[in-house]
Amino acid sequence: MIITDIQPRRRRLSQLYIDGEAAVKVDTETLLKSGLAPGDEIDDEQLHALLQDSAAHRAEEKALYLLEHRAHSKKELEDKITRAEFDREAARRAAEHMEELGLVDDEQYARRLAQELFERRKFGTRRVKQELRQKGIADDLIEAALEEFSTDRDETVETIRAILERKYPAAWEDEKTRRRAVAALQRYGYGFEDIFAALNAEPEE
Template sequence: MELTAAEPRRKHLTQLYLDGEPGPKIDTEVFLLSRLKPGDALGEEELRALVEESDARRAREKALYLLEHRSHSKRELTEKVARTAASREAAQAAADRLEELGLLNDRAFAESYARELIQRKRYGLRRVRQELARKGIPRDMAEEVLAPYGEEDSAGENIRLVLSKRYALWREDEKVRRRAVAALQRLGYSYEQVREVMGGLDTE
């Protein structure tokens, strides 16, 4: 087939035209490095290799861009790249490579994310376990990461902080008490944990 035209597109892509018909969009840098120009012959294997290299480069670039802004778990990063920039295979390969280079570390991510959820957002450990699982952190790793946080100690301290900052009138106002209990349960605390801190409050 003949490369009849190559036109720039948004997001650093180049639209190829093959035998006068629109073909695949290729990463512009990959296209420039190929040194192809209109009028050149392009075989199926050469085109396939070009598409694969474009996909791999876009996956790497997107993965690095995402990591520059914040840390990610490996599964989270793979899914984001596959959803927005590249094929699933290329996204997985990019994540594997970044993990090999030490730029992607699920254990370090889990420790940092759990600390943020517990100390800044005041989540209970049940909710933290759910959030770590959602990010693709294995259960055994999550339990190791959460081991330093005493279930009852962190729960009591965080419940008291949430009550004092958001529901200061819970002792005087029944509606505020009920909202506080519901909110704390959404944060991942059991009714028993909440009731113990609130002095045996019964909202039934």
């Protein structure tokens, strides 16, 4: 097979023409590093390697772009790259490379997210655990984060009571509001025992 032409395309891609026909688009930087030019011969193995290198480079660029905006867990980053029309293998390799560079750290990510969910969002332990699992955090890292930032029962009940006073002040008097409050607090990740402990305490004046 002969590369008969190379034409620039959008998004830093180049169109390769092989034996006079449009064949594949590859990352322009990867193509330049390969040294390939019109008139060169290329076999199937070389073309496959070029496409793999192109996908890997573009996936890493996508990873860096995502990490510029906010931190990601390794699994979350891999999933987002895959959804951006990259194959799973290229996405996995890009996420692993970001981890090797120290740009992805699931332990630190889990700690920061758990602290935010507990302290700012006022979520209960079950909801925090669910959120961390959805980000692909390993169970041992989840347990460590929960142990560091979760509160004891008295503090949990106090947090629930504060949510009730702020969002559902009528819950102590109106049954309909009480049911809505209980359902909402369950979604926050709190258990019935703690919810009713807070509801059975008198609201502050």
